[in-house]
Amino acid sequence: MNNSKLFKRISIGGAAFWLAIFALAPNLLVLAASFLTRDEASLIAPVLSLDGYGAIFDPVFLGVLGKSIYLAAGSTLLCLLAAYPFAYTLARMKTRFRPLLLMLVMIPFWTNSLIRTYALVFILKSKGLLSTALLWLGLIDKPVSFMYTETAVFIGMTYTLLPFMILPIFSSVEKLDNRLLEAAGDLGASKYKTFRHVTLPLTMPGIIAGCMMVFLPALGMFYIPDLLGGGKNLLVGNFIKNQFLVSRNWPAGAAASVVLTMLMLLLMWGYHLSAKRLGKKTEGTAL
Amino acid sequence: MRVLWNTARLLPVYVFLYLPLAVLITFSFNSSKYSTAWKGFTWQWYTKLAANSQLVEAALNSLTIATLAASIASGLGVLLAVALFRYRFKGRDMMQASLFVVMMSPDIVMGVSLLLLFVAVGMSPGFWPLLTAHVTFCIPFVTATVYSRLKGFDPHLIEAAEDLGAGEFRTFRHVILPMIMPAVLAGWLLSFTLSMDDVIISFFVTGPDFEILPLRIFAMVKMGVKPDVNALSAIMVGITVCCVFVSHLLMRKRK
Numbered sequence: 001m002n003n004s005k006l007f008k009r010i011s012i013g014g015a016a017f018w019l020a021i022f023a024l025a026p027n028l029l030v031l032a033a034s035f036l037t038r039d040e041a042s043l044i045a046p047v048l049s050l051d052g053y054g055a056i057f058d059p060v061f062l063g064v065l066g067k068s069i070y071l072a073a074g075s076t077l078l079c080l081l082a083a084y085p086f087a088y089t090l091a092r093m094k095t096r097f098r099p100l101l102l103m104l105v106m107i108p109f110w111t112n113s114l115i116r117t118y119a120l121v122f123i124l125k126s127k128g129l130l131s132t133a134l135l136w137l138g139l140i141d142k143p144v145s146f147m148y149t150e151t152a153v154f155i156g157m158t159y160t161l162l163p164f165m166i167l168p169i170f171s172s173v174e175k176l177d178n179r180l181l182e183a184a185g186d187l188g189a190s191k192y193k194t195f196r197h198v199t200l201p202l203t204m205p206g207i208i209a210g211c212m213m214v215f216l217p218a219l220g221m222f223y224i225p226d227l228l229g230g231g232k233n234l235l236v237g238n239f240i241k242n243q244f245l246v247s248r249n250w251p252a253g254a255a256a257s258v259v260l261t262m263l264m265l266l267l268m269w270g271y272h273l274s275a276k277r278l279g280k281k282t283e284g285t286a287l
Numbered sequence: 288m289r290v291l292w293n294t295a296r297l298l299p300v301y302v303f304l305y306l307p308l309a310v311l312i313t314f315s316f317n318s319s320k321y322s323t324a325w326k327g328f329t330w331q332w333y334t335k336l337a338a339n340s341q342l343v344e345a346a347l348n349s350l351t352i353a354t355l356a357a358s359i360a361s362g363l364g365v366l367l368a369v370a371l372f373r374y375r376f377k378g379r380d381m382m383q384a385s386l387f388v389v390m391m392s393p394d395i396v397m398g399v400s401l402l403l404l405f406v407a408v409g410m411s412p413g414f415w416p417l418l419t420a421h422v423t424f425c426i427p428f429v430t431a432t433v434y435s436r437l438k439g440f441d442p443h444l445i446e447a448a449e450d451l452g453a454g455e456f457r458t459f460r461h462v463i464l465p466m467i468m469p470a471v472l473a474g475w476l477l478s479f480t481l482s483m484d485d486v487i488i489s490f491f492v493t494g495p496d497f498e499i500l501p502l503r504i505f506a507m508v509k510m511g512v513k514p515d516v517n518a519l520s521a522i523m524v525g526i527t528v529c530c531v532f533v534s535h536l537l538m539r540k541r542k
Contacts, residue, residue, distance in 0.1 A: 007455040011370035022423040026400030119307035220393030
């Protein structure tokens with residue numbers, strides 16, 4: 001019996017210990033650092049101040065934040081538009097190849113995202129595939145480089161994050177009860193009406209989960225704007241990175257990081273509420 | 288007709304997902320150095336890659352970190368999943384919520400916060416901070432995978448084991464562990480690939496003495512397209528394809 005208690009204690013205690021040290025403590029440290037003062041010699045001086053927040057209520061940072069939200073929201077929308085018809089079709093197809101088709105979505109999801117971003121350079125650069133294709137179609141008359149533009153960043157984000165949108169939507173469509181759709185049809189609903197009033201609400205948890213899983217990483221991303229945007233589109237991610245590693249203003253970086261965390265918690269809270277309203281548990285996320 | 292319609296809706300996404308990778312792999316065999324046009328087939332970038340000791344070392348470092356991180360995260364993640372599944376204790380909801388938060392935290396926030404932790408305790412950036420960081424972001428994924436498999440099982444099996452006099456540890460060892468093994472392996476592979484994939488968190492916690500592959504690639508790509516990077520990327524895509532196939536086979540046993 002003692003042995004039993006021991007196992008329980010070890011498993012719960014070990015987990016709690018790890019989470020406290022490596023999840024809770026670091027976040028508290030960031031919060032603390034955001035209220036301290038910048039110091040040339042030791043990076044951070046233990047003097048309370050709001051300088052960190054002063055730096056981020058600056059128009060420059062607000063512009064960066066706005067731009068990040070715009071790019072992340074745009075990418076999320078693009079992902080949703082591309083993923084929904086795809087995931088819906090895939091989930092409702094009656095074929096024995098379905099597991100294989102789903103696996104083909106997983107492969108890019110698991111491939112190094114840096115390498116995938118890099119692979120896009122071949123498509124986007126001048127004389128790249130996209131430019132050549134447009135030239136061939138006669139839409140442009142000389143090679144155009146898409147590198148270092150906002151379009152490139154949108155394409156890059158959508159490309160890297162698309163599987164995060166497909167998988168949750170797929171699993172919510174898969175759970176859809178066919179009888180409900182038939183019932184709607186029997187009651188005289190048109191295809192559009194069935195979709196609008198039955199399919200869409202029932203797959204909403206998948207849509208919301210997918211949007212969160214795309215929006216949050218998109219917000220903090222720094223290597224896609226660095227590589228494809230040429231550093232012209234400064235995002236919150238780049239801002240935080242620069243504050244920590246280039247300008248060495250840790251309180252400002254920490255404050256920006258706190259803002260990002262707050263935004264995440266707000267979104268998660270919204271997700272939790274909507275999931276509760278839809279009668280689903282938030283346990284065991286869409287992975 | 289229906290098949291055509293379905294294909295028309297599926298194909299563009301697959302083309303979008305795979306075209307860049309296909310182009311990348313093709314160009315890794317292109318003998319032109321500036322890789323704008325096809326100049327014939329060559330293996331030279333692969334041999335050049337093998338001779339690039341900096342890259343090979345970074346790759347070995349990455350493999351070491353990924354293997355260790357995946358193994359430790361699997362161990363801790365399984366304990367956590369079993370604890371959450373079996374016991375009702377104070378702070379259980381908190382624990383679940385914090386796992387979810389760790390999973391959803393933007394990488395950059397996690398990178399920065401771990402950097403502060405390591406600075407606060409006086410750890411210099413390098414191998415150990417990198418390993419602990421990777422373990423930390425892998426754990427929630429293992430726990431989620433294992434937990435969802437545990438939920439799919441008949442709870443009577445565990446009750447039966449207990450009725451027959453097995454203690455907690457023996458139940459875990461002889462009943463639960465064999466049941467969840469495929470999920471554990473899938474979680475391990477997921478962690479392994481997550482660890483190999485991570486750029487942002489590693490960027491903050493590793494130092495100049497310990498370089499890993501994604502960061503080395505990042506540095507190289509920033510300086511311009513290099514054919515041996517194409518070769519390296521092609522190899523990594525190949526490894527991923529193998530990992531996904533294996534984990535898929537493991538998870539299929541579920542049904």
